[in-house]
Amino acid sequence: MRPKGFPPFALWIGLTLCLVSSALSIPPGRSLIEQSMAWHMVIQMPMLFASGWFLMGGVWDFSKTSPGSWNQFGLTGFIAAQFIITYWMLPISIDRAVVMPQVDVLKVLSLIASGALIQTSVSRSPAVLQLFFVGYIVSMLISTGVYLATTERRLCNAYSLESQLSAGYGVVAIGVALACAWAYRINRLKPKTEDRIEGF
Numbered sequence: 001m002r003p004k005g006f007p008p009f010a011l012w013i014g015l016t017l018c019l020v021s022s023a024l025s026i027p028p029g030r031s032l033i034e035q036s037m038a039w040h041m042v043i044q045m046p047m048l049f050a051s052g053w054f055l056m057g058g059v060w061d062f063s064k065t066s067p068g069s070w071n072q073f074g075l076t077g078f079i080a081a082q083f084i085i086t087y088w089m090l091p092i093s094i095d096r097a098v099v100m101p102q103v104d105v106l107k108v109l110s111l112i113a114s115g116a117l118i119q120t121s122v123s124r125s126p127a128v129l130q131l132f133f134v135g136y137i138v139s140m141l142i143s144t145g146v147y148l149a150t151t152e153r154r155l156c157n158a159y160s161l162e163s164q165l166s167a168g169y170g171v172v173a174i175g176v177a178l179a180c181a182w183a184y185r186i187n188r189l190k191p192k193t194e195d196r197i198e199g200f
Contacts, residue, residue, distance in 0.1 A: 011058030052115025074121030
């Protein structure tokens with residue numbers, strides 16, 4: 001079953017995103033993330049996350065699981081995904097993913113998993129709890145992007161300062177887009193919740 005709000009072709013969206021983003025980790029697509037930090041952080045990583053989100057949304061309905069399950073109120077999923085995303089924001093982690101294929105495989109799998117974890121958590125948690133974790137991730141993305149775009153230090157050995165600058169602006173844009181997407185989702189679901197309460 002699919003969570004409410006997911007289109008019937010969500011699974012196909014997830015599979016497409018997974019294949020396209022994973023293709024950037026193998027030749028000839030790998031040359032793009034080796035040469036451009038923006039392709040790595042702004043294109044591939046968000047696509048991996050989104051593929052996990054749509055894959056999980058297209059397969060399971062986690063909004064109806066029992067209260068005693070492993071991800072009660074979405075806390076476990078949020079915390080695990082937060083650690084994964086934070087790790088791949090570190091310059092040393094990005095460098096290792098570029099020069100070590102085994103680390104790049106770990107990056108692909110863990111970011112897909114983080115998208116799936118966030119999907120299960122959002123579908124099961126109240127808006128206040130979502131605000132805490134989504135707000136943290138958004139603030140981390142924006143602050144990281146601003147630092148990448150403004151510092152004169154070259155943080156990643158694998159990329160030039162110019163590539164780092166463009167990636168910084170892109171990471172800020174992702175943070176803003178994520179905040180807008182979450183706010184839109186909350187506003188879209190709010191009237192339905194109120195209607196159910198009034199008709200109870």
